[in-house]
Amino acid sequence: MTTLPDTTQPGQKKLGLVIDLDTCVGCQACAVSCKEWNTQGYSAPLTDLEPYGPDPAGAWLNRIHGYETGEGDNARGLHFPRSCLHCETPACVTVCPTGASYKRAEDGIVLVNPDTCIGCKLCSWACPYGAREYDQDDGVMKKCTLCVDRIYNENLEPEDRQPACVKACPTGARHFGDLGDENSDVSKLVKARGGFDLLPQMDYKPVNKYLPPRPRRDKAGGVKSTPLETVGKGDGSLAERVFSWIDEVLS
Amino acid sequence: MHPAYSVILFTTASGAGYGLLALLGLTGASHGSASDFWFGAVSMLVALGLITVGLLSSTFHLGHPERAWRAFSQWRSSWLSREGVLAVATYVPACLFGLLWVLPDSNETLLAVLGVMTAILAMVTVVCTAMIYASLETIRAWRHWMVVPVYVIFSIATGAVLLFALTSVFGRSGIPALGVITIVALVLAGIAKLVYWASIDNMKPIYTMGDATGLGGDVRQWELPHTSENYIQSEMGFRVARKHARKLRMIVAACLVAALVLVWAAFGFQGDAAPVFAVLAVLLVSIGAVVERWLFFAQAKHVVSLFYGEQSV
């Protein structure tokens, strides 16, 4: 269904991810665990073309960029994971001619139905975030499924029913939950850290939120410091003064 | 955006086909039956042939052409779906019109109604095609009020040149109305394109890397997520150098002007040379249309390129 679902019913969720740019170290755990989960999960297969050749190209659902911001002393580098934001009003759903691209009413997850997608690629053109990649071998579009095949899966332990990328992330930079519930952990996290949307002016209303890098504490006053004054008395060398102080303390 | 040859072929061929079809429909509506059976049949076949070749080309470009029938279902929200529905729908009055038009003693009223319906549906289909691009917020060069008019005018212009050539080949190159329409259409196409290019060249960027990443301020590309090109880069990251683009634009303009001159010449001379000039005009306007469409893709920047190092869009 390419018209957007009715989201006014009680009990509906807005599931999504919160990505902490202050904690991501660019280790690629999320990108690769997503790739390996989806080579056998909902999105299987995720083809790799010429994987050992001069120009390997595979379908991935999560990509980790690196950017630098700021100038001089305030310059900082950061690592930036990019995947589908499961927007509330995504054009990728409405432009789809077959209805293969749809947004689930109960939890807001945006999916591609691999049985009905014709591979016209229009949805990837409509996505500002590059969330959809075309699988050249499979002939259909692939995208983050928010691990819909994990989060409710009774074959997994309850504590493992979360997206593969969230479970894998070693620094804990990825969080999963209901962003439509203001009392959920993820909503509180977004509130506390000032989570933001990507390209809000385009009005796709992304559900995933990004947490900004915290200000650096690398100047005087950033963290508490003890004023360091030379101990001891006398005109001797520093060592002599320190020794005189030690004597005093130990006596 | 990556100019996919099948899409270019589709939009230019079927654009020309729909333009020709619309003009044929209007001709039938205003002038009654075709003046000559073969002229009518060939013209209809050319029109429907171009449309069909275009549609088939874009269908076989799909990942799953065998599922293409599903594309008729989402006309409520999707311009691509609407285009599909209308493209197929247009065949109905078009074929009926074509039959009535070439056969003698057809009911003039019915012919006129079918002719107008065909013309309308053909143009609406072209509008839908254009809207597929014009409705995308992610590509500013396409989300431009001129995109639809340009598609329509190019469709009419290429269709008109085709019709002019067909009439010429069949010995009737002197139809004033047709000559005027063709020349005017070519001029309008040229002007529209120039205005469009000037407009996108002067478009002020409104999205920056800072917006895309949410980090604000000056953001610089540092590490690419992958060292070999991926689908997003090859599909949306296509770049054409300004100098190269300028040359191609001049080719488009030159083709339109040359086509116009040839049509004028054919119209003026009306001798044995006329069909040759007219067919040459078809060739040139086709080249112009293909290059124009190629540039339409190549010079369109997608917002996602902000993630891949484009400073602003």
Place this chain on the structure above:
Amino acid sequence: MASEPTVDLNLKTWDEVKTTTCYMCACRCGIKVYLKDGTIKYIEGNRDHPVNKGVLCGKGSAGIMQQYSPARLTKPLMRVGPRGSGEFREVEWDEALRTATTWLSQVRSTDPKKLALFTGRDQSQALTGWWATQFGTPNFAAHGGFCSVNMAAAGLYTFGGSFWEFGEPDWDRTKYFLLFGVAEDHASNPIKTGLGKLKKNGAKIVSINPVKSGYSAIADEWVGIRPGTDGLFVGALVHQLLKAGKIDLDYLARYTNAGHLVIKDPGAEDDGLIARDRYGKILVLDAKSKKPVTLDKADQVALHGEVKLPGKAKRMGVPSFQFVAERYLSDEYSAEKAATHCGIEAATIERIAGELAHAAFEQAFELDIAWTDTHGNKHDKMTGRPVSMHAMRGISAHSNGFHTCRSIHILQILLGTIDVPGGFLYKPPFPKAAPPGLKPAGKVGEVNPLKPLPGPPLGFVAGPEDLLVNEDGSPRRIDKAYSWDAPIAAHGLMHTVITNAANKDPYGIDVLFMYMANMGWNSTMNTKGIMEHLTKIDEQTGDYVIPKFIYSDAYYSETVAYADLILPDTTYLERWDCISMLDRPISEPHGPADSIRQPVVEPDRDVRAFQTVMLDLGARLGLPGMVKEDMTPKYPGGYSDYIVNHERGPGIGPLAGFRGADGSKQGIGEVNPNQLDDYIKNGCFWKYDLPEHMRYYRMANKDYLEWAQGFGFNPNANQIMFNLYSETMQKFRQAARGHGDIVPPQVHRRRVEAFFDPVPMWYAPFEEAMTDAREFPMHAITQRPMAMYHSWGSQNAWLRQILGRNWLYMERGRAKKLALKDGDWVHVTSHHGRIKVQLKLMDGVNPDTVWTWNAIGKRSGAWNLDKNAPEAKKGFLLNHIISDLLPARGDGYRYSNSDPVTGQAAWYDLRVRIEKAGGAEMSEPQFEATKRPPGLFKAAMKIGSRALKGVRS
């Protein structure tokens, strides 16, 4: 309106799940492998495992493609063409092993040291080292000398522990964390999860690293230090703290040798050594009585002063702390001096010192845990000082790394933060004595045909008497470890073996046997030179100078083409393995742990686990311990048999858990025949959590030390004394001055005397000092990227999409000054050679430094990649321009390009200049493409899960 499609929310694409241990790097996280019909479907972290607790990094998650790689060797190979040609014929294991046995047995019966057994990324050193011992060759080491021995040795000789697997920060309680020279490696997931905790708790993270990527990108403060100057930076911090009296005097008195009297008697044999009474008890200066007394008789131990010692008139004693303080309080380590060399502002150094002082002292806290120290004193609380540190290769891979690392430990000790809550915690079996008591074997008379070594080939020297040198002072080992070239070479010098063997310096060898060490490419300095050494012909014999080269690996690396006999290994998912406390453990701070690997898939080719092959060879050679009395194999079941049944000492085996007949004992216990099953039931690991009162102050924690002795970790329960002042170093220095029975040859004396300073110091790295700064003005270093493990990630279809080539990164402002632009091709020239690479610009890097990811560049054709793979055509190695030997001394002698104390390869000392280059847009040097060996086929053009099983096209 059609309704939504139904999605199978309970998709189950697997039919079983097995646990094992990852081997995508040296972290050894616990993993769960999901299988269907014996094919791997998914790998994730094991939530219960102590190392990673459920997370898994990008490398571990790509394990599937490591398993299904077209670069995997399929059968033993014997070389038929010249070395380097890649021409082989396949042979059966029987022939391969008979050949190896013949070669090895010939060496063993004539001169065992002609076997050089060096294992690279080996995680089974407890076996391979023991094997070398039983064979009788002293020429064994793994890759530590190439990697980070400076870090390990500096710690072990200072406080009986170190970073990485010897200890880690108290992530939960620490408030200030200094990270020195750490890229992503060592450790991968524990550091990541630790950093996540620090971020959550608001602790301050300071990253001291020339490059601001990865961990440094999220640090609160980035100190973009000039490579090789960290020792000065740390020394300057120590200077600030000493000057302001922000040191833990009580901690120094209790746990260190700060008060031990050093003999001051210039010219005497024992000048600079610790003063002892005639019973051998250490003397200190009693501050009250002003007399030298034994420790137990001292009322108040003085930390400075001078007192007359019994004996000669001029024989004085000075507390060792005085030397330490005088060194660091000198002007050399002032903030201003350090600032000029390090490229850091003096104010920053002063501020960080103040912040350290605040965290350690103002934010000190107490835990209500009662404990007893080794003197019998009862304490009712444990003081915590929440400052912790971690350092790795950025410190280690310099010719001044040993001393730099010692300085870092001095900083920790002065702040009182080692093994206290919130500080830096040991991981059992550490602490051990500083240094541990195990000595290397291989002295004169210890290497005999058909006899084992009397002890292990690697250990810890405590003085010149422990060195492995001949009467004339020449080295006994092929890598010159434990000689005057590199006395404290605790991990050997793998990187010198091939060069030394080719130059027959100190002697030629017969068989070179290597495992998982890509010496023909990235695990080597001076790559081209190494390839030449391997193919060098001995004029006299007409054969290669290194006559026989046996190599074992699972993959077709660049080294394969140079070997004579290839023994293909299994992957980590196909084998039994053991991460043993006798080797490099995976313990946590609050308790010991070890783990195993179990085969989760069957090999689909004719490969055998290297360790099982070693035991087989050992049995064929009749090595003691590997054959029974009747000469039949002792471990016919291979490695898994050995893991369970081998006893290194009574009741001590490779695995500490589930011992005893019923599996209920731990540490020491009888062999448990079901031990491996017990491990598997427990998720392939074992751990034991120490009771709270035994988790801190373990260098002097009576209960812990007694437990550690009972568990087999230490030979006694003595306090582990911290060595601010290192008597061991002084012993070597005295030898250099001509004292004692074992002295260095004249040519080495000045060097040993200079660098075996008992107090740490900073000196400019050798290459910097020996080359012209105007000719080579920049530093060139590498980092290991997050998603690759040296060269082994290249043939991973997923990982190489992320990183299939590398660039040389330069600071933007510096590039502008040099008129270089982003994307330019440039020449990088060192005193040793020149390469051509592509430049990229960034801001977050020290302006005097260029850097790249290590081991991404590949040789064309290797790893079964396309000949035009970006790894070969655009990727590059800095190794080509790093010399394995320093420029010649006056007398022509060339030392190894290594740290003078430990022999650690000093590859981050590299100095270069950068200039724009023309020509083809391709990296240089290019090498002739290696041929695909038999058994490997052209790699698949496309893979997806449907085709995973049929990767071979």
